[in-house]
Amino acid sequence: MKQVEQVFHKKVLVLGLAKSGFTAARILHQLGAFVTVNDSKPFEANPEAQELLNLGVTVICGRHPEDLLDEGFELVVKNPGIPYSNVIIESAVEKGIPIWTEIELAYLISEAPFIGITGSNGKTTTTTLLFHMLNQDKKKPLIAGNIGTVASGVAEKATPDNVIVTELSSFQLKGVEKFRPHIAIITNLYEAHLDYHGTAGDYVGSKMKIAANQLPEDFFIYNADQPMLADFAAGCRAQLIPFTLKGRTEESISADDRFIYWQGEALIERSKILLGGQHNLENILAATAAALLWGGTKETIIRVLTSFTGVKHRSQFVLEWKGRKFYNDSKATNALATKSALEAFPGQIILLAGGLERNHSLEELRPFMPRVKALITFGETAGRFAEFASANGVPTVAKAEDMLEAVEKAVGNSQSGDTVLLSPACASWDQYENFEIRGDAFIDAVQRVTQAND
Known part of the structure; x- marks a missing residue:
């Protein structure tokens, strides 16, 4: 782990714990910073805060004092989920105090280079796919970031022989200053997270920070089928690696209906690829290009x-x-x-959808409603989904109070040949702590309902 002069003997506030805040606070303390942690969870129910206190870190729990910044902090490292509308963050901005997410810290301490992956959709699949490609080629990759493994904890133990393959959200990227991946990937960009960013411009600008510090020896892989990304790439200093789904090109990586091509030569027949769906083709092109640039072999990529x-x-x-x-x-x-999921599955679909109300438009789903024979709704958006489905001719609309009831109603409205698809189009936080718990609840419900009806 590299030493970081920017934090040595500096007063640093870590705002919000969870996994990333805890790891950042611990590492900052090791680096010689004077660390204070502030978290909303009460101390007696906060094992992370208790452990940090035992290490000698100052801990303030159970509330966010509005006068907290009067302590003279020189840096704030915030949990990515805390919005910039937070009173303490707004005050830090007014005072000119730098605000990082722990991704910035991870980059500064790491002895290993980074490959950074972001995008509105597909970044987890791209990250995981690339990791498998490099791992099977014995390139010593480590996986980190928004995928569930705290980047600074991975970077702390990385060596120059490793490469850190990192999934990055707009929340994380908004809080970086010097972060510079050797390979940066943007899979695609669409309007999202406006409740956090406030404007589409802020969201897009945060995503594009992934390539902002790159130099001519670096690589920027991007979706050339999106004019906004193509325009952004034109101003980047890195070597440009565009990908396109619109047919073979002689440069970089591309695809048509039959093959994926690398620099104009057929690499693999699409019919042999197991990962289905047009949306996943973007992820495949991006991951394949990055693997080849890192020295991966075509044979391993095909495997x-x-x-x-x-x-x-x-x-x-x-x-x-x-x-x-x-x-x-x-x-x-x-x-x-x-929408991407509905495109990937042919035939009749029983769709389970709903969740946290963010007032996002549902118009992207309209063309697929003729193939949705039943919509099972849940969560805060249940009523809005029901109105949308009824207005678009979905024959059956039913509301469920929990995932077990949703699966029971889905099975009751399905027949042989149908696809039962949980694709909520909403965040989970109205009913579940995260999307993983929601998905696990679905898997459990499917197993219980099908076994009970065998």
């Missing part, structure tokens, strides 16, 4: 693409029962992600 079936909670096949196939796409937290 992975003909064996990799996907990531849990992302169009994950659960089981087949009496001719019905059940898929868990709990990671679909916006309408665009659900």
Whole structure:
């Protein structure tokens, strides 16, 4: 782990714990910073805060004092989920105090280079796929970031022989200053998270920070089929690696209906790739390009693409029962992600959707409603989904109070040949702590309902 002069003997506030805040506070303390942690969870119910106190870190729990910044902090490291509308964050901005997320700290302490992956959709699949490609080629990759492993904890132990393959959200990227991945990837960009960012411009600007510090020896892989990304790439200093789904090109990586091409030469026939769906083709092109740039072999890439079936909670096949196939796409937290899932599955669909109300438009889903034979709704948005479905001719609309009831109603409205798809188009936080718990609840309910009806 590198030493970081920017934090040595500096007063640092870590705002919000959870996994990333705890790890950042511990590392900052090791680096010689004078660390104070502030978390809303009461101390007696906060094992992370208790452990940090035992290490000698100052801990303030159970509240966020508005005068906290009067202590003269020189840096704030905040949990990515804390919005910039937070009173303490707003005050830090007014005072000119730098605000980081722990991704910045991870980059500064790491002895290993980074590959950074972001995008509105597909970043987890791209990250996981790339990790498998590099791992099977013995490139010593480590996986980190928004995928569930705290980046600074991974970076703390990384060596120059490693490469850290990192999934990055807009929340994380908004809080970086010097972060510079050797390879940066943006899978796609669509309007999202406006409740956090306030404007589409702030959201897009945060995503694009992934390539802002790159130099000519670095690489920027981007979706050339999106004019906004193509325009942004034109101003980047890195070597540009565009990908396109619109047919073979002689440069970089591309795809048509039959093949994936690398620099104009056929790499693999698309029919041999297990990971289905047009939306996943973007992820495959981005991951393949990054693996090749890192020295991966074509043979290994082909082996992975003909064996990799996907990531849990992302169009994950659960089981087949009496001719019905059940898929868990709990990671679909916006309408665009659900649109991608609906595109991937032909035939009649029983759709389970709903969750936290963010007032996102559902218009992306309208063209697919003729194939939705039943919509099972739940959560805060249940009423809005029901109105949308009824207005678009969905024959059956039913509301469920929990996931077990939703699956029971889905099974009751399905027949052999149908796809039962959990793809909520909403965040989970109205009913579940995260999308993983929501997806696990679906898997459990599917297993219970199908076993009970055998």
